[in-house]
């Protein structure tokens with residue numbers, strides 16, 4: 001146990017990701033076993049700003065390892081993006097005797113944690129987002145479940161696509177990143193994958209590919225489209241007009257965020273959660289837990305900061321100062 005830290009707060013924030021519950025469970029149970037008090041914060045930073053905080057015990061997190069979503073609830077907090085909101089978040093944590101915050105979420109949530117660190121409250125980040133777009137880690141909780149859900153959908157759409165001899169566009173999530181599209185496209189044997197990282201927007205290449213495949217006797221043509229590339233319905237209309245082949249778009253949407261986490265996500269979340277408490281024990285604070293070559297490590301939480309402005313904002317703050325509002 002770390003002598004300076006007695007109470008640990010835990011929250012889930014941003015888009016929910018399957019496995020968040022397993023991470024909350026691992027953080028809570030490991031922390032309690034190591035002698036810490038654990039306080040759960042409901043509805044992410046939004047709930048923190050409203051002081052929705054309650055003590056958790058070992059039983060509070062029983063029967064959740066297999067459940068999708070997050071039992072703590074989550075939200076996207078606009079206030080937490082402002083210096084005033086961040087000041088207030090640090091003040092509320094202090095008021096509730098929380099000596100260290102474990103924040104479970106994606107890029108934005110980890111940046112929120114970094115802003116709290118800059119206000120003198122130690123933090124640990126755990127990356128959890130289906131998008132897998134947190135640059136410093138090789139894995140984020142939720143990705144495996146999301147890609148398997150999307151892959152299952154692709155396999156089903158292929159059946160109907162082949163029966164009707166249609167072109168099918170399947171739009172997947174990922175925000176600005178194409179990982180879900182690339183993995184699902186590869187695993188599902190899609191004919192085309194459109195991801196911002198690899199697609200130059202040349203639709204003629206896709207059209208030619210469809211026509212070529214038809215000439216070869218292929219009965220379906222699956223295109224996986226990352227949400228950041230563009231409107232799948234409009235793309236379907238354009239392809240149908242040019243090729244004369246019936247084309248349908250399916251936007252998978254939020255179903256990719258739900259469902260019982262896969263074994264990989266439960267294990268990753270459990271390892272991340274345990275590592276978070278180990279870092280606190282060792283006094284290795286203000287870290288984000290990352291996977292590097294499948295080994296969990298602690299990386300400086302400032303590695304989640306991607307713009308110079310964000311870094312300047314952090315450095316500007318006296319790390320020991322706690323602003324009272």
Ligand code: F6P
Nearest residue numbers: 015106129130131173174175257
């Ligand atoms: O970050 C996860 C994610 O599901 C993205 O893939 C998607 O772009 C976004 O969240 C949707 O956000 P919201 O839940 O705010 O609509």
